[in-house]
């Protein structure tokens with residue numbers, strides 16, 4: 523039985539008529555950049571995330587960059603984040619000229635270990651970027667407490683966690699900024715690249731809005747050096763339609779996770795995804811197994827042989843990446859991140875999986891680890 527890691531075709535077929543009509547309308551109008559579709563999406567997105575404002579941008583990576591630029595973070599500044607995340611989180615810090623300072627994760631949620639953040643704060647620290655990995659939030663309460671005490675900006679990387687909640691607060695509504703991605707593998711996906719920044723403060727939003735279009739206000743008068751971080755009308759139209767279905771799809775991801783939890787309970791050498799005590803809504807962008815005893819490769823090979831999709835997010839923590847060698851980190855600096863990189867495996871969790879597919883994936887794991 524074929525079980526892809528992700529298949530977006532059923533979602534497209536479900537909404538084809540609605541999506542095709544919207545796309546045709548935009549093509550007929552020949553108005554492709556920003557405009558009313560983008561504004562409508564910004565309203566819906568802010569409301570969904572319980573944030574005061576949302577700015578639609580070109581990608582999740584650009585959302586991180588524009589948030590850092592908006593705070594004037596750059597040369598000589600340090601930004602604290604996790605080494606166990608997609609590259610874009612630390613890449614954005616480097617791109618604005620600042621220095622990524624890594625802090626290890628805790629093994630339950632795979633997110634920043636808040637107890638270790640304090641020791642990484644120096645007089646140069648300007649911001650913290652907690653990442654809400656796999657659909658589960660970092661522990662925002664103590665992060666915000668530290669940030670307020672040391673006057674640091676908090677930029678939530680919620681690229682994998684739209685709609686997740688920490689102590690009842692929606693991802694992107696607690697920090698100064700929240701960064702979302704609508705890359706096709708995320709829970710809310712565009713037909714290409716797109717992202718958004720949520721923000722609570724009116725003045726910060728006004729500046730962000732200007733930064734998105736080369737810091738221009740009014741036309742051809744440039745207050746800041748911003749960039750082209752604009753979202754296409756086509757992407758906004760797709761997102762406007764899909765956002766209405768997001769809770770339904772999230773419920774399916776959660777139900778799929780519950781089925782795996784049941785079918786995989788008690789397998790020796792396997793740790794199932796755990797929910798941290800502060801996590802009041804896990805949106806399961808990924809369902810992550812921890813496979814002990816060096817057996818991940820065995821499961822990987824067995825999956826490939828059976829036609830089951832899987833992947834490793836991520837095989838090499840960021841402090842060990844070649845491009846960051848100049849930061850001076852070495853193997854052993856962040857043992858939890860390094861262990862996670864060795865042991866984790868993402869298995870199919872997308873909403874349209876059938877019960878038969880889930881049962882087949884689970885029984886294949888049982889067989890491979892028995």
Ligand SMILES: *Cc1c(COP(=O)(O)O)cnc(C)c1O
Nearest residue numbers: 581582583608610681682703705
């Ligand atoms: C996907 C992702 C990004 C980047 O988003 P893009 O839209 O692909 O640029 C940033 N951070 C994390 C944690 C991600 O998963």
